[in-house]
Amino acid sequence: MEAENRPLRADARRNRDRLLQVARQAFAAEGLSVSLDDIARRAGVGAGTLYRHFPTKEALFEAVVHERLRSLVDQARALGDADDPGAALFDILGRVVADAAAKSDLVDALAGAGIEVRTTVAATAADLRHEVGHLLGRAQAAGTVRGDIDTTDLMAVLGGVLLALRHPANKGADPGRALAILLDGLRAAPQH
Numbered sequence: 001m002e003a004e005n006r007p008l009r010a011d012a013r014r015n016r017d018r019l020l021q022v023a024r025q026a027f028a029a030e031g032l033s034v035s036l037d038d039i040a041r042r043a044g045v046g047a048g049t050l051y052r053h054f055p056t057k058e059a060l061f062e063a064v065v066h067e068r069l070r071s072l073v074d075q076a077r078a079l080g081d082a083d084d085p086g087a088a089l090f091d092i093l094g095r096v097v098a099d100a101a102a103k104s105d106l107v108d109a110l111a112g113a114g115i116e117v118r119t120t121v122a123a124t125a126a127d128l129r130h131e132v133g134h135l136l137g138r139a140q141a142a143g144t145v146r147g148d149i150d151t152t153d154l155m156a157v158l159g160g161v162l163l164a165l166r167h168p169a170n171k172g173a174d175p176g177r178a179l180a181i182l183l184d185g186l187r188a189a190p191q192h
Contacts (some may be wrong), residue, residue: 016053018043023064028103036060062121068103069124072096076131086144089135090183093158096128097182100162101175129155146188157182 022043026034036057040050054060075095082088133151140147161178164170 012053015043015045015049019045019050019053019060020063020067023060024067027061027064032057032061066121066124068099069121069128072099073124073127073131076128076135080131080134080138084144085135085138085142086187089132089139089145089186092132092135093182094179096158097161097165097175097179101165140188143188143191145186149186154186157185 019039023039026039026042036050036054037047039060040047043050050060054063072092072095076092079088079092129151132154136145136149136151136154139145161182165173165175165178
């Protein structure tokens with residue numbers, strides 16, 4: 001048990017990071033059809049190394065999604081004390097939309113494989129929600145963002161935009177325009 005909590009050696013960390021990088025690219029390009037052995041080969045490691053880090057394909061998928069969310073959490077935290085709170089909030093919302101638009105195939109593939117992404121990465125998603133809530137509060141206090149919404153409202157609307165962009169009927173929708181509409185709805189009315 002204690003060995004599982006120890007930090008990885010530098011070479012093991014490099015191998016794990018390389019496997020995640022290759023898996024992200026492979027899943028985005030080929031979906032779930034790519035084999036774990038092929039991912040190991042492309043990463044330049046043996047299959048045993050891959051299986052030590054990720055015993056199942058599902059574990060590797062989960063790690064890829066978790067890493068993406070963790071990156072967004074880190075970016076949101078870095079914006080937490082920005083001089084322009086409204087721009088910081090809009091920045092992270094833009095990053096979320098861009099990330100989801102660019103990589104929706106992975107989330108779709110995970111959902112199609114019966115892997116419940118929402119439960120496997122729930123803690124990291126909660127961290128992102130918390131950081132977005134912090135940015136929202138700062139932007140509202142600065143008068144940049146309307147004061148009549150809360151984090152739940154914002155995440156519901158953001159989720160709606162992301163789901164709409166992923167719907168097959170909206171394949172040609174421009175994520176940038178959808179984001180602009182969302183941001184326009186968030187802006188506080190000018191004071192006269």
